[in-house]
Amino acid sequence: MAARQAAQGGRQDELVIWMRPEQASVGRPAERSRAEITAAAVELADREGLDAVSMRRVAAALGTGAASLYRYVATRDDLLDLMTDSTAAEYELAAPTGDWHADLLAVAAQARRIMLRHPWLPALVVTRPTLGPQGVDLLEHVLDALADHPASAARKLEAFAMLNAVTAQFVQHEVSTTDAASLRQAVYLQHVAAAGHHPRIAALMTSPGVPDEAAPPSADDHFRAVAGRVLTGVLS
Template sequence: MPGKSEAEPSATRRAGAKGARNSRGPAPAYSRDQIADAAIEIADEEGLDAVTMRKVAARLGTGAMSLYRYVDSKNALVELMGDRVVGREEWPELSGDWRQDLRDLARGQRRALLAHPWLSRVWAGKPAMGPNMLRGFERSMSILDGFGLGIDDMFEIIGLLDTWVNGYVQNELAAKAYFGDADDEDVHRAMADYVRAVADSGEYPYFTRVVVEAKAPHEDADSRFERALDRLIAGIEGSLPAR
């Protein structure tokens, strides 16, 4: 008896199948990219929960039922959105320097997640097998080819980078949601009296050193990300076989 994964293809695969049509049938009025772009616009403006077939259809100027020619459910539409974001991202050509290529991969992922705060819900913990995601996976894995690594090691390293970037950006988005439009220096000023009292208590010496000595809290967000990414790349390098 087939398992669930065999019996029930993913929403992305079903969405892909919807894109095909018999050459004798009527030409489609919309492409799946157009549908995904409309849904992405709504999610960016109102959040992922606001995306419905009815709203997407209205944005395209058609009826909701007509969209079911292309995607058969809300889940299929959401997967299509996640795959489309990958396809719209401008990924640099691979340089041949694996460190640089992994950095570019991490930067592109962070850029997409920051631009679309709902995206982590779509990408997290779900098998993603749309055409853009699959091409991206092939590209990512090829960065580590030639080191003599087994396929498990390659897969785990790319997964580590992916998981780290997702977690890092979640912290960035959570801080932005909490502090709103205030920049880091505004936050530091607002908390100055309390932080000074904690430091003056003498009970938290490492916290006090961070307040007095650390430069990272006063750097811009991109610089902090790059410093942390450098540490991650160095750790990955230490795990690679000698060449």
Template sequence: MPSHDPIDLWLRPERTGVGPKPEHSRAGIAAVAIDIADRDGLPAVSIRRVAAGIGSGSASLYRYLKSHDELVELMIDTVSGEYALDPSSKKPGIRLLDLARQARAIMHRHPWLAPLLLTRPSMGPNALQYLEHALSAVELVDMPGPVKLQTVAMMTAITSAFVQNELSSTNNSELKRAGANARHQYLSELMLSGDYPLLSAAFTGEHEPEHPDDMFDIVITNYLAGAERQFSGGSS
């Protein structure tokens, strides 16, 4: 494994039995970095700023982390510890929906997280505990193991995309309203033309729920139902 791979972080013990006792912990370093990212965004998280936050120098921080990528890896895994992974006898779909709801809440608490989960999922201890718990929800579902893992990963990706859209909409609410009005007028004219009967029927059907919580539940539930049908031969 290349030394620059951030997963290398988990191959090293936090402290060894030789040398002086470390002045700082991974948990303390992660807490400072996450606080910076929550307030000022991920680009504001630098080795120098985090080191200053824990009362250390940049060179000293490299005693604990080999790179900025390892710092980000540590941050992702730390917030992955915010899940409540209580065992449950509920049906698989309900358990996974609960995990997706928790993921959405975590991504809202840490707005920098959602884009990262699409490109660099953590393999740290908290992230692995989450995956183990999610897979336990579908343990008895008739799917191959790799497909179960893909199903959980896709659920995370859908949640991440949903949250990024929510955050973008919140940050550009006035622009969104203006754009929505323009799109509505444009689509109304197209529907009246009669050139797109199927599209027109789709737009004039049952309206989507107005509350984001309801919409999120529908999106995740429909995905999970479709995934189960696909790998059970289309039944149920």
């Protein structure tokens, strides 16, 4: 009973958060849960953006102190991972139909909707792709839909990753077309076009907005078209 670890009980920091027990079975019971904290963080991010998700503000939203959160989460990045995975629970996964292309397109369409609900998601998905319990369920579903597809396992994983990347990029572009930074960017492009060099870009600016047809497609249709093309490209 002499050589003991510190009070924290030998916390295994080198394990992903979903492998660390949520709380101990002995001692004083916890007043909160990871799910509760995650929900508060998600709501805060939905309302005020990812930068607003600071430990202090999340704690305040729960009516507690910042240091308390560290009983549930080792670091802020852990909390971000929890947020990402929690959104994967919003998928409604029906059984595969046998048409893998349609099934994956349905998944992608849901991904887009979820990302539109949580505009902070694309940045997280792209910069720290993490698979938690819910994300793993999603991946299993995708692999299930691709069960009869002749591609290699690596190729299927690649398709999953690329579809995610493309969806995230698409949504980010879709969401940011009206914010201040994008307007500044547009002004600059006009400036470049007017300067005379870059004739191709100049031609771009004078052409109509989305001139595929007389009637521009809805954003949903447009996304389905893009995702479908990427899909057929990656999965021969």
